[in-house]
Each structure stands twice: as C-alpha cells, then as structure tokens.
Amino acid sequence: MRRVEAGERALRESEERYALAMEGANEGHWDWDLVTDRLFMSPKMKVLAGLSSDTAIPTRSAWRAHVVIHPDDVPRFEAAVTDHLEGRTPQYECEYRVRQPDGAWHWLLARGRCLRDATGKPYRFVGSTIDVSAQKQAELDKERLEAQLRQSQKMEAMGTLAGGIAHDFNNILGAIVGYGELAQQRSAPNTPLRRYLDNVMHAAGRAKALVERILGFSRSGLAERVPVNVQSIVEETLELLRASMPAGIRLESRLEAGNAAVTGDPTHLHQVAMNLSTNALQAMERGGGVLGVTLERLEVREPGSHSRGTLSPGPHVRLIVSDTGTGIRPAVLERMFDPFFTTKGVGSGTGLGLSLVHGIVTDLGGAIDVTTKPGEGTRFEVWLPVAGEAAKPTVVADRELPRGSHQRVMIVDDEPALVELCEEILADVGYEPVGFRSSTQALQRFRADPA
Template identity: 40%
Template sequence: MMLQKIKQRNFFGFSTAGRDQWKLNGLTLNFSGKLKKYEQDFRNDYFERSLSPFRFAILLAICFFDVFAFLDAWLLPELKYMFWIIRFGIITPLLLSVLVYSYTPAFKKYMQPLLSVIMYLTGLAIIVMIIFAARVAQHYTYYAGLILIFIFGYTFIKARFIYASVAGWSIVASYEVAAIWMSDTPLQILVNNNYFFISANVVGMFISYFMEHSARRDYYMRKLLEKEQDKVKAANNALEKRVQERTRQLTTANRDLKKEIEIRKHHQQEKAKLEQHLLQLQKMETIGTLAGGIAHDFNNILTPILGYTEMALEELSEESVLRYDIEQINSAAIRGKDLVQQILTFSRQVDFDKKPLKLDTVVHEVMKLLRASFPSSIEIRQDLDKATGTVLADATQMHQIIMNLCTNAYHAMMKGGGVLEVKLDKLELDGKQVIGSVRLSKGAYVRLMISDTGHGMDQRTMERIFEPFFTKKEVGSGSGLGLSVVHGIVSNYNGAIEVESEPEKGSRFMIYLPQHSEEEISGVTATPRKIKKGNGSILFVDDEEEITFMGKRMLESLGYTVEIRTDGLTALEEFKNDPNKYDLLVTDQAMPKMPGTELIGKIKQIRPDLKTIIITGYYDSVPRSDIERFQIEDIISKPIILSEFSELIRKVLSNKHMKKAS
C-alpha cells in the first residue's frame, strides 16, 4: 500500500501520497513529520553516494578553470599575469586543498558548507576578472565564466539545494555590487549580464531542487523496500522455525543414536588401547625387574673390584709403575657403577638427588660413550660453552636425557647416515616466551640442543611424541616411554623442551633448564678420597662369599677386627654367643635365608644399642618403616667404595662414642 501511494505524483514530479508517508520541508527539502527520523541517515547516505562524483567534479572544474588561461593571454595580454595568479595561485590550490581534505574523516561534517564556500569563491574570482577586464580593456565577455560556475555548483559537485542556492545568489549579489559601484559598466551590458546570470541561477535552482528531491525519494523508496524485505524475511524465519520444530524430534533421535554408536565405538577403542597398554606395562615391568636383578649382580661384581683396587692404591707408592694401571681399573669400575645407576633408573629402583651440575661435563661423558657405538656414517659435532654455569639436576637423569635423545637421533640416521650435533649455551629469557606450551619465568637458562639430519617428523607426529607408549619404531625396537620420561624429568626441573622438525630435513630438540648460581658439587672422580682408619669389632654379613672376603680385608686394612658370615642365621647365632663382642653390624639386605632388616631386628632385640649399617643394591629395597623401627644408623649402596665406606664407619662409631661419653 505504501509503495502504491508513493508512486502517485503531480505535474512537477512530487508525490501526492498522504503527508504521513511522504513529507518534506518545502524550502530545505529536509524530512519532516514522522519522516524526520530519517534525516541524519539520509545525509550520511547522500555523503557516501556523493563523495566519488564530487571528487571527479572538482578535478573537472580545475581542468576547465585552468584551461581558459590561454584566453587570458589571447584576449587580454596586459592582464594575463594577474588572471593567472587568480587561476593558478588562488583558485586551483583552493580546489586541490578541498579535494585532499575530502579524504579525511572530518570532511563528512563540513562537506556541504565547503561546497557552498568554494562555489562562491570561484564565482567571486570570475567577478574580479570581469571587473578588471571592463576597467582596463573595456572587455565584457568574461561574464560567461559565471555560467559555468552555476552549472558546476548546482549539478556536478553534489551540493544540496539550500547550500547551492545560497552560494548562487551570493555570486549574483556580489556581481551587482561590483558592476554598479566598482566599475563603470554600460547599462546594456549590465542588463544583458543580469539576464543571463539570473536565468542561469533560477534554472540551476530548479535542477538542484529536483536532483535532491529525487535523491530523497530514492532513499525513502529503499527504506520502504527494506521494510518489505524485513517482513518477507520474518515470514521466512517463522516458516523455517515451524519446519525446524517439525523435524526436531527426528534430528534429536538421530543425534542420540549417533552419539550412542560413537560412545560404544570409543569404549571399544579405549578397551583395546588399555589392553595394549597393560601388556606393554607388564612387559616393561618384567624388563625392569630383569634389569634390576642384573644391576644387583653387577654391583656384587664391582664391589670387590673397587675394594681391592682401592686397597692396592693405598699400598702402592706414588712412584709405583703399577699405580697408573690400578687407577685405570678403579676408574673403569666407577664408570661401571654409573652404568648400574642408569640401569636402576630404567627399572625405577633409585631415588634422585638434585645438585648443582655442569652440563658440559655430563655431555662430554655421554658423547664419549656413544662415539664408540655410532657407525662412521654418522658424524658427531660438539659445540659446548663451558661458561654456562650449573643447573640443579641429577647427573644420572641428565645422562638418561642426553642418551635418549642421541639414541633417537641415531635411529633417525641409521640407514642413510648424517650429522649429530650437540650444542650447549646460555641465554636470558624475559618471562614472555612460551616454549613447548610452557611459559618460562624470567631469568638465565642453560640450553641444550641436540639435532640430527635424519628423516624428520611431520606435524601430526610432533604433536604426539611426548605421549606415553607412542613410538614410530618397529615393534620390539622401542617402548614409547623414552621421550615421555625426558619430558617428565625436564618439567620436574622447572624447565621446558621444544621440538623443531620437518620431514626429510631432520629434527632438533632444545632443552631449557634454569641456571643455578652455585658451583658444581664434587662428583664421581677416578681419584679415591682419603681413607679414614679406626678401631673396633665389626660383624660383616653378605651372602656373596667373595664380598665377605673382600669386606674382611678392607675393614682389617682400616684397623678393625672383623668376623664374617655368609647368611643371616649363622650371623645371628654368632652374635648370640657373645653379644657384647661387637661394636658394629654391617649386613647386606638381599640375602636368601634372612633379609638384612630382619637380621638387624632380631639382633636389636638382644642388644638395642648396637650400631648397624645396611648394604643394598638400591635404596628402595629397604623399607623406610624398618629403618625407623630398628633405628638403622645408615645405608650404603653397592658397589662399596673403600673411601666412602671408611668415612661412614667412622661417623657411625663416633656417634656411639659420643653417646657413651655423655
């Protein structure tokens, strides 16, 4: 209905519809009545639609205004320089400035007043030329320039009716003042010019009026069309909701059925995965138990080697030819002890003690071990900054990390060879970096980089490499636990691990650990510490006969009186014969007939004040509850190093003497 009303027009093209539907101010053409709410929106719309035509019109006006400069030189050569100053020095820069200003946000607010001003100033410039042409050369043809000003002002530059009309009549008024009072214009010329000026101005007003009226009508038609479109859209939405309501139950049923199928499928997959993980855990538990047993036996082998070499070193002078050979044997046995610690780490049968540690030393030791096992097709490069300071870590765990990453690099280059590069440096982080999904705190960090030129990894593989049991190796070649353990150790040290890799380009693992300010605590060295001697009676018990003989010799060389037994039962009988004979009981924990803790418990029932030391392959084999219940003074792990053993015995017996004295 509204669209039909708006189409009813009178002779002049105005709508004859009801005032409530189409009402404009007769002079300013502003929307009025109920349509007043559209006025600001129309102005914004008019600005957006007029901006490009306005810029083109300004450029066209500059061209027309400047191209007539040749007429100045032809018709009025005596005034050409003055007229050129007006054209090129005043009006052209003015128009260009407005053109440039149109690219700023503020132009929108001042566009219409500016159009009125430049229309008037350009007309005023033509009036100045008309007056001077009449004064100097009695030339009266320049009035035609104002006709072009009216054409541009009322049509091309998109000035609204009210602004264009004000500028147009201001130009006519200015001409009348200049022609009558500032020059001696003949009456015929004055009447002729006024006829053309007023006629052109009136025609321009009608054109501008109808142009703006049409623009407002088109705008209002678009608004009505948008309303009708909204109604259609609302009807479509209502229909769509009805369709959705009709199909909702079916969709819900299908979704529930699909969800049930997915849940059942997921449960089946999880069940299969858990069964696979259970088998893998059982396998790893078996391997761990086997590794722990091997480590225990190996400790028993290393104990006499370390004991006898240390006793031999005590007997040999510094100038002895054999001393160097014995020291090398002792050093090899200590490396064997470290190897046992790594095996126990794998089988989870050892606790860790974090100490300040220099990583360059650890890396050097590991690479020395690996170099012999790597084929010649793999080149090993090291770039270790020795000024990185220390990190707070466990040496065994750092061995495990480096060994694991280097072994993975070896597997990646096993077929085609390549370069294994190990780099160590330090850097400062500002607390904003996120490394491996971990935001590290501000401070100094030691960075260990291990890179290879192997087959690399794709993005999907990189996202899963730290998952337990995930491995790309062949069945039986890997457990899938290595990198997950590495990740866990690094996280425990408040560090982070980052991976970079591309298929066929190799991989790089970067480990960031907080730098520690202290110097490295003395580690295991090949040179034994000073052996401390003493006196007293010791009962030494171990199921390995070789260890009991070695223990007897070691302790007797220190000045102690020693009785040895190879099982707990005979040791208990020996002690019962003369309980006050002994100052100290040293017993192995893992013995077949009677464990060491049980032997200590029975002996403590006879003599509670007896000092005891228990020997074990790994600390976790001695329950903490038994240590507290039987008041076991100390524990020493195999293989026994004479210097450590002598110091421990002195400490335990000294505590006994202090209590007696008190």
Template identity: 35%
Template sequence: MDSHILINLINNAALLLAMCLVYDALSAREEQLKPGIRQILSGTILGTICIAVMLNPLHWQQGIIFDTRSVLLCVAGLFFAPLTAFTTMIIAVAYRIHLGGNGVWMGVAVILASGSIAMIWKSMKKTGLEATSLAELYVLGLIVHLVMLVLMALLPGPIAMQTLGQIGIPILVVYPVATALLGKLMANRRARNQADAALKESEERWQYALEGSGDGVWDHEIQTGKVFYSDQWKRMLGFARSEIAHTPESWKELIHPEDREKVLEELHRHQRGESPEYLAEYRIRCKDNSYKWVLARGKVTARDQHGNALRIVGTHTDITDRRLLEEQLRQAQKMEAVGQLAGGVAHDFNNILTTIIGRTYLLQSKLGDRKDLLVHAEQVTLAAERATALTQGLLSFSREQVLDLRRISLNETVRKASNIFSRLVREDIEISIQLSEENPVICADESQIIQVLMNLVTNARDAIAGPGTIGIITEAVVLDQYLPMTTGGPIPPGSYAALSVTDTGSGMNGETQKRIFEPFYTTKEVGKGTGLGLSVVYGIIERHNGYISVQSDAGKGSTFSVYLTALAEQSEPQPVNEALVIPKGRGTILLAEDENSVRQMLKTILTENGYRVIEAVNGVDAVLRFSENRHAIDLVLLDMIMPRMNGREAREEILKTRRDVKVLFMSGYSGEILGEGSLEQEGVGFIHKPINPREIIRQLQETLPKRNTESS
C-alpha cells in the same frame, strides 16, 4: 480582485519556492565549513534569491514593485541563525535602495519588518522549530503581511490608498500561503537534519563500540549482490579500505578451502530459514597469506512475501587467540593423559627392573670368581641400566620424577653424555665439543641434564639431511642486564652456566620457532618424530628454574641455548666404583611393599647383609606390624604406592606410635603424594626405583648408625 495581479504574485511565489528547493538540495555541502562562515554564506545565498525574486516582480507603478522577498525574509528570520537573517536583510535592503523609486522606503521597511517579526516570533516559541505546524506558519505569514499593508502608508498619499485597495487582498491570499509552504519546507529540512545528525551520532557510537570490541561488520543485500565490509573488517585481515571489493566473491575467495563448503552451507541454511541465526567458525586468509580464525554471526533482517532472504547483516570476531588457547588446552590434556599413562607404565616397569637388578646383584654375589658366568650377569645389569634410563625418560616426560638436585659440573655432565652421542648420530655427522675453562657448576639433576643433551642432539641430528656438524659448547656467563629470549621472559642479571647445541641442518622459519616447544608439534615426517623431545627439554629446564631459547633461520641451521643459575661452590665429588662386597649391617627393618617379587628380593638382600626383616604387604599391614614391634624396629622402608593405604598415610600413622622412628620411601613416582617439603624433614629419605642394592644398603648404613649411637 484583478486576476493579472494574482497570477503575477503566484508566479513570483512559485519562483521563490523553486529556488529555495534548489538551495535546500545544495546546502549539504556547507556542513564542512566553520559555523560563522557557513551562516554568512547561507545569508548571501538567500540574499541572492531575494534579488532574483525582485528581478521578476509585479510592477505596480513607477518605482513600486511587489514580490515575495517578505516571505523569504520571514522564513529566514524564523529558521536560520540571526547572522544568516541579518546578512539576507542587508543584501535585500541594499538592492532595494539600488532600485530606487517611489516605493523604496516602503520596500526597505517591509524587508526589515519581515525579518524582525520572524526573529521575535522565534524567540517566543516554546517548541522546536521542526515541530512548527502549517497553521502557525500561516498565522505568522498573515501577521507579517498585515504589517506590510500598514507600511503601504509610506507610499505617496493617493498611490497608497489605490495600492492598498487593489493589491491588499491578493497579497493576503498568496503571501501567507507561500510563507506556510516555504516555512514547512524549512521545518521538514530541520527535522531531517536533526534525524540525520542523530543517526550519524548513533552510527558513530555503534561504530566506536564495534571498533573497541574489534569486531568487523558486514551487510549483504542479497538481491543486488552488494556487500558492505566495515573498515575494521578489512583491518582485521590487514587490508586497506580500497583493497577489498564489496562483493560476496571477495569474501568467498578468502575462506580457507577446507572450510569454504561448510561455511557456505551454514549461511544458506540460515537464509532458507532452517536456523535462527548464521553462526560459523572458520579460517580466513589475511593479506600476508596467513590465516586467522574468525567467528561469524549473522541474521536475516528482511525477507520478501515468499520468505526469501533479502538482506543479512552480521559481524566477524577474531578468535585466533581463543582457538590457540583451546588447542593448547587440548594439548595439555593430551600431555596429562599421556603423562599419566607414562607414569603408570614407568611405575610398573620399575618394579620389574627392581627385581631384575636385585636378583642379578644376588647372582653376582654368589658367583664369586666364576668370570665366565659373571660376564653374562653384567650384561643383564647393563640391559637393566638402559631400561632404567628409559623409565627415567618416561617419568621426566610425565613430570613424575623427583629431581635429585646436586652440585654438578656442567663440563663433566657433557663428558658423560658424550659417551652416548656416538650411538645417537650417523657417521657422516661430526660432533664438536668445546668446554668452558671456568668449569661452571650448577645445582641440577644430572640424569635430567643428560636427558636434555640427548634430546637436543637427537633433534639436531634429525635436522641434518646429509653430512653436517653438531656443536656443543659450555660457557660461564655473567649478565649485567636483562637478556631477551625468544621463548618466555627475559633472563634477569646474574651468573649463569650456558649450554648451547648448534647444528648445520635445515633450520626453522619464524612460525615453527613459535611452536617448537609445544607438545606433539613436529615438522618431521609421519613415523619419524613424536613431537615430545623438545617439550620434555622445555619441561626439564623449567623445573630447574632455567631458561631456553632457539635461534634459527631457514636453511642456515639452529642453535638451542640453555641458561642455568651458576653456583660458586665446587661440584660434589663423583662416587667411585664400589666393590661387589658391601660391609654387613645390623638392625631391624620393617619392609612394606605390595609387589611380592620386589618384597622377596629386598628381603633376601637385606637379610644377607645382616638385617632382620619384618614384612608388610600394604600400608595398613605396615601400621599393624609396626604397632606389634614398635620397640624392636629401627627403620621403616615404605613403598609409596600401595593398596588400602599409601606410604605417606602409613608413615603418619606410624609416627603417632613412635615419633623418633626413621623412614625411607621407595617409589618410581614423584614426591607429589609425599607432599612438597616432606623429603627435607628429619628422618625421611627417598630411594628411586628401580632400586640399586648397593644404594639401598648405603642409605641404610648412613641412617641406622644414628639410631644405634643414640640408643647406646
């Protein structure tokens, strides 16, 4: 075997392998092209490589050359698309015809045979091309080049035999090996491409899942200091892709200063192996300088032989809404606790006021014409009325007050409240009141609406630093379409009575407006506000099925607007001042009250007004006393809250004995214990504590005559 021939064939094979390696490195850019164009382009490049190896052949005789085009065409037919293989074959055939010579037809036949045999082999394969072994590739190369030796018969007779004798063995030594090596390169390339595609698909699914969940991903290579922040991580904070540098410092600068030390310590604890995972909740700054709450989770995925962390991967979850809900829950629980306390204080205080008011009434009835002493009694009554308003405010806050719904004039209610405004505002603040000429009528608890006005005016006063104006306006409004509101849902079409309170104070920004009705939220200095005034307003309007909204700009004042459903009917006539002397009544009353001072005071008032009173100290005692005097008792007066058995339970037991007995409840609490709808049942009335003696006598006289008439 001629070593010169062997060396030339090896050099040509090496050139082919080198050029194919270059092609493999550059072919990644073709992925962006359409499939058909990409296949033709690949065939063109491979055809060009064919030309290159034919330019550096083993020159055997005039017009007869040997090169590794058969190796390339065999591999192209096996690993590339048919269009790519055909393109390569056409280019190779064209160039070989261009070269001409005695071996042109053998050369063309070898080109066509090499590609065709490989494509037939490919069609017969049952496994993936990426799994093709070196042995299989060697066998394929051996077959192709055995065919090549057969095709040497196309050379002129004497030349064919000479060529076969001297070239045959070197070709069978070099070309199958080159086919196996180049084929394995392509098999590995295909396997790598499939792995890359699978990885890309997996990453896309992973990225899609993370995008769908809203989580941002971060990946920190600790040794290099390089950090990867996903697009969602940046979008979560309002940043564009290029606006965050991939460094730890960019993240640290965004952490809220109050949280930074705690967050970094937790991260370092996990990196030192002191915790199973990195877990932290903290505030992080957005592009607009606002802050979001995020939950950061992370885990070290690689450590060196000394246990030092090399890489940590994690996610960021936006938990701002969750934290807000948790804060609202805490505030609601705080409201409930304070409300229960306020309700309890109001209940106890109402019992004390009932005694004060009742005893003052008795004192006034005894003093007669002693005006010098009556004036002192009247002052006590006025102080008790102010204390009553205070307890009503506490009950309103705790939502323990029963709504005394009546048809009232909104204009008249504002007039009544205006008598209080002068004591609420400073002398340098002017109050302007504009009342609607249509005099809108609503169904509401007048004392509660007055409370709303007082709180809104107080809020307006506190917003005005110097001289200013507070405007109060009532209107009759008819909506023919939904009216958007800044708080709650839109107002549906209908007729409404509108009340607005406007001030020329400091105004509020958008963030403050969002939280203005939250309990305990205040922008006032410590000691100058509880944060309860507007939340009480909101609660009262909500209980009246009304709507409230605020419009404000920083430095331009604020306007609070209240909408309540308007009634077509006229308001109820307001009661006139009653005389001190009340007509005597008659009948027997069972009085159940656990507070001794209140019970004794009520017994005295009822007795002096002509009634016979049977006392009971609690609910169980009331049931017993009624059972003993069931036919004599005309009406039962029950305190709602009593030991051993409350008022409702006592009533239920009493009704089992006699269904037609009249019942009046007394309480400073709400109708919750009584049960929704029970006040509307026949024979059931309610008296608010602190009790006004004239009011209780009036209700008794309205209730008892019905029984007396029926029994006569």
C-alpha cells in the same frame, strides 16, 4: 522545508549514533544487496578483513577478490553463506581466518541474516563481524594445558607402577650382580667358567641399565641435587659420541653456555643429552647427515608454554639437538614421550629414552620443544632454568678402598640375599658384619650391645 531539514538532521544523528555504537562494540558491519551485488562495509569491517579503512569495495565480488580467506576455511565459509541464503539455517554464523597485511592470520566471527520478499526469495544480507583471535588462542592454550595435565597424570601413574616393579627387581638384581662379581674374582682367567660368568655379568649389566632407566623415569631414583656445569656434561657426551659415530654423519656443535649451572643430578643431565643425541644418530643411520648440538644461555622475558611444559621468566640454558634424518610422523609425535613406546624393532629399544628425558626435564622445572618435518629432520629444544654458576669438575683419580681391621658393621635390609651379599663383601675387606632383616631387631640388638 523545515520538516525536510529536520528529518535529514535526525537521520544523520541516527546514523552517527549507530556508527558510534558499532565502533564502541569493536564490530564491523556489512550490508549486501543480493540483487545488484552492491556491498556496504563499515571502515572497521574493512580493517578486520585485512584492508585499509578507505579501500573502495563497491561489490561483494570485489570483496572476495581483495580478501584472502584461509584455504582450509573457504569451503566452510561458502557453505555457511549458501545454507542460509537457501533457507537451511535460520541465521548466518561462521568462523574463518583472513590474512592481515603483515601475513598473520586472524580469526573472525561473522553473524547475520538475510531479508526475504513475500515469495521467500532473499534480496538483502546484513550482519556484523568481530575479531576472535584472542579467544581462539586462549582456547588453544587451554587445550594444550589440559593435554599436558593428562600426559602428566598418565606419566605419574605409569611411573608409580613401573617404579614399584623396578625397585623390587633391583633388589633381586643387586644380589645377582654382587655374587657374580665375587664369583668373577675367585674364578681363574681364560677358563670356560670365567667366560660363562663374564656373559652373566654382561647380561646383568644390561638389566641394571634398564632398571636405572625405569627408576629414573619414575623419579624414584633421583639423587641429591647439586649445581651442575651443563656445558661440561654436554662436552663429555659429545666425546663419547665421536668415538662411535657412524660413517657419513657429521657433528656440528656450538657450546656457549660457559659456567651456567643447573641444579640437578649430573647423571640425569648426561642421560638427557645422550638420549637425544643417540635418537638423532639413529634417525640418520641409513642416509647419513648432520648432527647439530647447540648449548647457549638465554634470558626468558615472559612466561610461555612449549610443546612439553611451561617456562617462568629468568635465565635459562637451551640445549638444541637436531638431525637431518627421516623426521617424525604425526602419529608418532603424539606418543613419543609415552613410556615403553618405541618404533624400533624387537630388541632394539626399550621405549624409555624420551620418557626419561621428559621426566628429568619436567622435574628440573624445564620444558621441551619439538619441531619436525618428515623426510627433512627433527629438532629438540630443552630449556632448563639456570641456578647460578659452577666451575667444570676436576678429574679425581680412583683410590684403593681402605681395608677394615675387624670393626663390627651392622647391615639392615629386608632382602635376605642382599644382607648375605653385604656380609660376604664386608668380611672380604676385613670387617665383621652383622646382618638383620628387620629394623626392629637391629635396634633391639644395638641397644642391648652397642659395641
């Protein structure tokens, strides 16, 4: 009798040690009798599966009836069990998602093996399960950061290339625009020559706008940064949009950022708001809809990753531009921030709008979120860090440029056409320009004759 009691006590102690070990490992374990379908599940295993620890689960069939496995994971889950029971895998291992009481999906990693009789037929299946949701999220975060790094490197390389080409082209274009303006001033109005020159200047204006976009994308054209009242920029953008908004599209705006300021270039912030709004209007040009524009001031409590970029804690402004248009296809969503990528027809777009937005927002330390559903619309969220406050700018009336009185002005540029153009313009307003194509020559001449 004493031996029996001692054996039972030893068994209980062994079971308690095993239960404590499993609890310490934060694992759930299960034991499935394949002959009777009876199933033992530890309390931890029930909790991992989204059940209460005291839920009665007598059989494996009852477990499958109670537990909700993600539909995308069911085929893989069932195949892993079948493959092991039929001897195609030496042990069972499977990752799958189960729904928790709060509706969230948790990733579980299950490992186990079956016991077989002398004929090789399985009669018992035992194993353990752990929650790997944190590891899965870490993997997703790592993949997203790696994708952002690759995108950043690609954008930087393309920006360097495009910026170099645009800089040289800008010098050539400067001469075309400058001499074109001089020719316009000296041509009689309402003549064929004036009409030709006007058309030339119109085309040159389009070329200039394209070059400015390329330089903005490559970040080589960034101006000096100043505190900018973001709300005034968005208000100005909406005023321009209202004047040309297609029929059938309604604008709904809510601007509540007050005097929140972002340190940047007003022109670039205007480009962000205008490009996003223009894209939204074009997504609704056939069927009409609602253009939503919201600007608000928010406090970011914790660091976080977004579709494009990451944010640090602190005050931010969030610009939301939404439409009820066609939405964005997944294939386009992956590439829409790539420079020169466009879904528009030839002559209808440059493919620089969103890449320019991405470059400006990234350079300002912000982030972009994009959510879209094909056929329902798209929502862009732009987050920018707040740098204090700034009052709305006052309108300054244009003043006539002062004329010179034969003061000597030195001009230095390695582009001969630009040197000659500047000489023409300055001479025309009363100065005596002296042009040089070499900085060394200009310095020698200045030292020899400072006056």
